Amino acid sequence: MSAKVQEYSGGKLVVRFDAGKCIHSRNCVLGRPEVFQAAAPGAWIKPDNATAEQLVMTVLACPSGALTWERLDGAAQEAPPPINVLRVRENGPLALHADLRIGQDTRLRATLCRCGASKNKPYCDGSHGAAGFVATGEPPTQDSAPLALRNGTLTVTPIKNGPLKITGNLELVSGTGRAINRLQETWLCRCGESKNKPYCDGTHKKNGFSAP
Numbered sequence: 001m002s003a004k005v006q007e008y009s010g011g012k013l014v015v016r017f018d019a020g021k022c023i024h025s026r027n028c029v030l031g032r033p034e035v036f037q038a039a040a041p042g043a044w045i046k047p048d049n050a051t052a053e054q055l056v057m058t059v060l061a062c063p064s065g066a067l068t069w070e071r072l073d074g075a076a077q078e079a080p081p082p083i084n085v086l087r088v089r090e091n092g093p094l095a096l097h098a099d100l101r102i103g104q105d106t107r108l109r110a111t112l113c114r115c116g117a118s119k120n121k122p123y124c125d126g127s128h129g130a131a132g133f134v135a136t137g138e139p140p141t142q143d144s145a146p147l148a149l150r151n152g153t154l155t156v157t158p159i160k161n162g163p164l165k166i167t168g169n170l171e172l173v174s175g176t177g178r179a180i181n182r183l184q185e186t187w188l189c190r191c192g193e194s195k196n197k198p199y200c201d202g203t204h205k206k207n208g209f210s211a212p
Helices: 027-031 052-060 127-131
Strands: 005-009 013-018 067-071 085-088 094-102 105-112 153-158 164-173 179-188
Touching: 013 052, 027 052, 052 067, 094 164
Parallel strands: 085 164, 094 153
Antiparallel strands: 005 013, 013 067, 085 094, 094 105, 153 164, 164 179
16 A cells, blocks of 8 residues: 555444645545544544445545545445546646546555646645646547447546657536547647647647656
């Protein structure tokens, strides 16, 4: 387990918090303030202040996967979603929910940098705010046929000094939930300057973008 991961045990489950993945969406502190007490002294996550089911629903609302849980009572653990979804966040990252393979990392939820400024690429670290990154969360809908299979493994490959290559069944969704596109392979901008966001248009070759 990473040194950045904090662990909080309750009677029915363990909640883990990975500070290196957090984008401060605040879904946890707003959804269950009796559990997630960011300003409280001592342990800031108190799992026994809500039912296990309530806590699971709140953790699932964490788009970055910074929050995860482990059931101790024999109930089901987190499973891949029935539909692989990428949500384009307004002026912010790409939020993925799928059976993800990101390099050597295996996870179910992640937010990936698309502003080019994160110090933790390919993951978002919130730098888009200070960088003044502006990009719509409502790109136009493209004609696309329904996918025969809507789940399965989704592989994200950060191309050196270039875009994110994504392979697998994927539905792109706007910030308001509108379908944007259905794809099995795509290249998404992570330099922050494509004129065709969220897709890559090759601008990284001209602006000197550098990323592993």
